[in-house]
Amino acid sequence: MSISIIKPGILDTIQDSGRPGYADWGINPGGPMDTYAATLANLLAGSEKNAAVVEVHFPAPQILFRKQSLIALTGGDFQPTLNDIPLPLCQPVVVKENTILHFPSYRSGARCYLAIEGGFATDKWLGSRTTNLNAGATGLTGRKLAKNDELSCGPGKKLSANLRAETDAAILPWRADTANCYNNVHEISCVPGNEWGLLDWESKKCWEETNFIIHPSSDRMGYQLKNEPLKMSNKFQMVSTGVSFGTIQLLPNGQLVVLMADHQTTGGYPRIAHVVSAHLPKLAQLRPSDCIKFGMVKMEEAEKLYQSQIHDLNLLQESCMTRLNEYLCR
Template sequence: MSITVIKPGLLVTLQDTGRYGYGKFGISPAGAMDSFAYLIANRLVGNEDEQAALEITWSGFAVEFERSLWVAITGGDLTPTIDGERVPMWRPVLIKAGSCLSFQQPVAGCRAYLAVSGGFDVPIMMNSYSTYLRAGIGGYEGRALKKGDTLSVRLSRLPLEAPERFLDEYGGFFTVRWFVSAGGYTDSNREIEIRVLKGRQYDDFDEFSQQALFDEFFTVTPQSDRMGYRLSGPTLQVIHSNEYISEPVAVGTVQVPADGQLIILMADRQTLGGYPKIAQIASVDIPLLAQLPAGGKIRFREISLPEAEQLSSARIRELRLIEAMIKRKLKEW
């Protein structure tokens, strides 16, 4: 069983939790930009967390289903429709064989995630299914999807026989009544607050730069991608022009190159960086940032390391509670 790409969209790749342990070889972890939405999508269709899902950026993507499949769509609201009818998000949806799933105009966020029950049947490379575009590895032939690509799907983890009888009555798809709340993190408001810790070289910046980091808005530019978000805003400068030794970087590292404009490293980041690091984004806010499109505005708020750890622990507890709820609902079938 499989699905076929009818329209490739702006950028659609297969991603999972990331490819870790290969940084010493210069291999980026890659992985889902919005890890929260990715994890929920897989759990809604009974998959393990590591199964590959489609990361759909912006709009224009469409696929046709060879046979009936359970799917879940999470993340940004890109107006998903099945044969022209709006399909609910953040819940299991059984799509009828021969139906076409399309993503239209973004109304909130800019990245959606599509998981299928059983998972996409693609080769694992370096312990991950994730597509790393710059190296051309992982996912579907190491690249973004193109028109005519066919994705095989493993056997469903959810029952198909009983709900299929509803498809003729409901049309091209059938949905359950329960759902997971997105919690407002994909709100269409394009001004967001991002919590950060001071970076390793924060004290190397002049007083104006330190104050501007927390007082001013920074705008995501069109030059942003999965490797990093380039921001426009006040020009930040170090007190003295220093030669910095390249050192490991992480998702959410905020660097300041020679032009004084911020770069936030994202999923496809390089493994080492030599620019001064003025801040580090709290991991809990990376999904929020991942859903901010070009033109979106960011204001940074400083928090302490203990606060960041508490936020991370709270997110882990939240995910565990959601997982328990989903498992209970799925067992009712």
């Protein structure tokens, strides 16, 4: 075994890139809330970019490393320490065996990601290790991590002698810059949804000018927003249609809900907008009581933002592989 859960957090789950392609069975893709942070953690830890990670919420767990491991932490900052040694985010770290990872205090963000070289090796369901809490499937028997749970990792490269730390944690000398992904974190760009044109004029004006507040009931399924009620220009009934991560629906009471990673596969409420893919990571790091300022962009701009983000990750992958090969046995 690679790690043991000494003390569980409020919601810690195994996540990989998810299981797309089963929506017609009523099974959503799932996966990490912040796909950018999860991918980044894997690249820094020398794993495949779609390898399984642990998604951590605050209050967070205490984790025992049972063997020397190469890890990386990304996403939310919960002030991580290893045997009281402060650990950086977005930087690879070699941790000694029998050391304890702790997240003592909250600083920023909503979710932190722990990646380990080789990825976490749990059972697969429909080709994915992602935890589906609603179906009670895969991850670790389809549930959040609990006390005394043990996780193994897949095969990784043998650590070279110069990585064997004199102290409990050897922090490797390179770091990923995430500023481009998380800048202006409260400003979320969208493209118009199918029913956007049916909003009345005052509601469209409200959309453009309002700071929407994330409701405390928000979770991995969706962010409930608090706002002045929005209205359609004419009442009508919709047939249920497909929805996706980032779809913004207008509820009958005029409030909005943003569908998140564990969203349902269909919905019968008006889809007034969709969050652009490149801004889903920013959205995933917002917490209840945080505000959101939406803005509309054209599809061409949404595609440009996403392609730029993918380009940055591809460059990072090449850079990490080069740097790790200098430190790991060939």
